[in-house]
Amino acid sequence: xxxxxxxxxxxxxxxxxxxxxxxxxxxxxxxxxxxxxxxxxxxxxxxxxxxxxxxxxxxxxxxxxxxxxxxxxxxxxxxxxxxxxxxxxxxxxxxxxxxxxxxxxxxxxxxxxxxxxxxxxxxxxxxxxxxxxxxxxxxxxxxxxxxxxxxxxxxxxxxxxxxxxxxxxxxxxxxxxxxxxxxxxxxxxxxxxxxxxxxxxxxxxxxxxxxxxxxxxxxxxxxxxxxxxxxxxxxxxxxxxxxxxxxxxxxxxxxxxxxxxxxxxxxxxxxxxxxxxxxxxxxxxxxxxxxxxxxxxxxxxxxxxxxxxxxxxxxxxxxxxxxxxxxxxxxxxxxxxxxxxxxxxxxxxxxxxxxxxxxxxxxxxxxxxxxxxxxxxxxxxxxxxxxxxxxxxxxxxxxx
Amino acid sequence: xxxxxxxxxxxxxxxxxxxxxxxxxxxxxxxxxxxxxxxxxxxxxxxxxxxxxxxxxxxxxxxxxxxxxxxxxxxxxxxxxxxxxxxxxxxxxxxxxxxxxxxxxxxxxxxxxxxxxxxxxxxxxxxxxxxxxxxxxxxxxxxxxxxxxxxxxxxxxxxxxxxxxxxxxxxxxxxxxxxxxxxxxxxxx
Numbered sequence: 001x002x003x004x005x006x007x008x009x010x011x012x013x014x015x016x017x018x019x020x021x022x023x024x025x026x027x028x029x030x031x032x033x034x035x036x037x038x039x040x041x042x043x044x045x046x047x048x049x050x051x052x053x054x055x056x057x058x059x060x061x062x063x064x065x066x067x068x069x070x071x072x073x074x075x076x077x078x079x080x081x082x083x084x085x086x087x088x089x090x091x092x093x094x095x096x097x098x099x100x101x102x103x104x105x106x107x108x109x110x111x112x113x114x115x116x117x118x119x120x121x122x123x124x125x126x127x128x129x130x131x132x133x134x135x136x137x138x139x140x141x142x143x144x145x146x147x148x149x150x151x152x153x154x155x156x157x158x159x160x161x162x163x164x165x166x167x168x169x170x171x172x173x174x175x176x177x178x179x180x181x182x183x184x185x186x187x188x189x190x191x192x193x194x195x196x197x198x199x200x201x202x203x204x205x206x207x208x209x210x211x212x213x214x215x216x217x218x219x220x221x222x223x224x225x226x227x228x229x230x231x232x233x234x235x236x237x238x239x240x241x242x243x244x245x246x247x248x249x250x251x252x253x254x255x256x257x258x259x260x261x262x263x264x265x266x267x268x269x270x271x272x273x274x275x276x277x278x279x280x281x282x283x284x285x286x287x288x289x290x291x292x293x294x295x296x297x298x299x300x301x302x303x304x305x306x307x308x309x310x311x312x313x314x315x316x317x318x319x320x321x322x323x324x325x326x327x328x329x330x331x332x333x334x335x336x337x338x339x340x341x342x343x344x345x346x347x348x349x350x351x352x353x354x355x356x357x358x359x360x361x362x363x364x365x366x367x368x369x370x371x372x373x374x375x376x377x378x379x380x381x382x383x384x385x386x387x388x389x390x391x392x393x394x395x396x397x398x399x400x
Numbered sequence: 401x402x403x404x405x406x407x408x409x410x411x412x413x414x415x416x417x418x419x420x421x422x423x424x425x426x427x428x429x430x431x432x433x434x435x436x437x438x439x440x441x442x443x444x445x446x447x448x449x450x451x452x453x454x455x456x457x458x459x460x461x462x463x464x465x466x467x468x469x470x471x472x473x474x475x476x477x478x479x480x481x482x483x484x485x486x487x488x489x490x491x492x493x494x495x496x497x498x499x500x501x502x503x504x505x506x507x508x509x510x511x512x513x514x515x516x517x518x519x520x521x522x523x524x525x526x527x528x529x530x531x532x533x534x535x536x537x538x539x540x541x542x543x544x545x546x547x548x549x550x551x552x553x554x555x556x557x558x559x560x561x562x563x564x565x566x567x568x569x570x571x572x573x574x575x576x577x578x579x580x581x582x583x584x585x586x587x588x589x
Contacts, residue, residue, distance in 0.1 A: 183554035224531035233464040256539040263416040
């Protein structure tokens, strides 16, 4: 239990010593723990000097929102409250962030869709909040199982989208996400996705730094739009809602505004490269002929299949995408050099990642792109299913 | 900013889509090139001193005296305008102007091209404008005018300007004024 204190130059209100993201992520000693994704998210938030969190802690999405509430009770989170529904939650997140608070919430597919209008509004107002999306698919029929269909709805909201494979990545990404999103030239919302249940509810080993250190607080006065501040100019004069209702505004304003939001997402690349140690992670054979392009837990399953294929003499690699927005086209192209066939295994029926990969590679790669295997609605994706898909397209004796 | 001159809205009005992003710390941007800060300062001074109707657009962060740094910067910007023989037209807030902007006395990020057209401005410095509104305005200016835009930014800079100086606080403004005086003497202006 922490005691609430005044923020100083060296310590936050819960008495944690303030450190840079580099120290927290790369330099501080770590110890091994055994935790679920939800528990790990609590540990990450605990070390982020979070000002506000709003929740709609619906069962059975995950325990994450509830656990952030515990952090508030323990004195690690400034403000915590419950919205009436997911639309309310995301609107309240917007209010907190616009007022200059480092803000986080968490949801999954149904909540995401109910709150949908808020996400482009978040990016349009250039708030740097974080949404942890524990993907579980879209109703109907009602799903409480792993499926990442909702990610396709988020792709063009103007938010950054990162995808974690496991609890370790969820911990590290949650911390890095605040720092990258809050860069003045980026400053758009970030959606950190993990596959629900496979990550949120599954216990794994994870390396964590001590909990007596935390990120420096968010600096709202570096934001690209002035934070709402009723006492200090210039903020108090400037934050009128922008409305495209008038003939007196150039239509170019709205166009330019949209380009700017998308430019801001692109500006995150060098920062994300640093904090994520690359926008893609590649495993397997350097001169591979077949490649799996994946994100999330599909990466883990693809790596199982990769091991089997390499045993069979098939040169294989897995290219795990850490960021979806911005999409790591250059890094993907580089990793695909020499590859003849690309498989995109996914936990959804529509194949949104396959579409993304095809769009990025159109006219730039001669490799054949095979969307599959795909599982959904809570099905698991055993390595055997991936191997079956591969062997329908290649001769194991000859390779690709 | 890869090319100067009207880019219109097709296919991309954003410099980022030409592969230009904000300069790294300690550096500046001149068009698409990353250069040393001093090189950029010299070029900015030269452009301002040799362009028709060169103008400084100070924004709210230097127009309201809400802290000591803002007051100091405002004083330096006044000196800068005298050294550069430049006019000053303020962007004092970001609200669209109803029913019509007075383009002689102010600039607004929602229709910055009107002020530039009306005053036939061929080079302009944006300073003290919050980054989002500076970027929105700079994209429109790039699309609609042939004005050489310069962003003197206290944060990370602006790739949509033709010249970008980043992390510019009062000490950097003092350095720029000193360089501008030297360039002015060299040009005999």
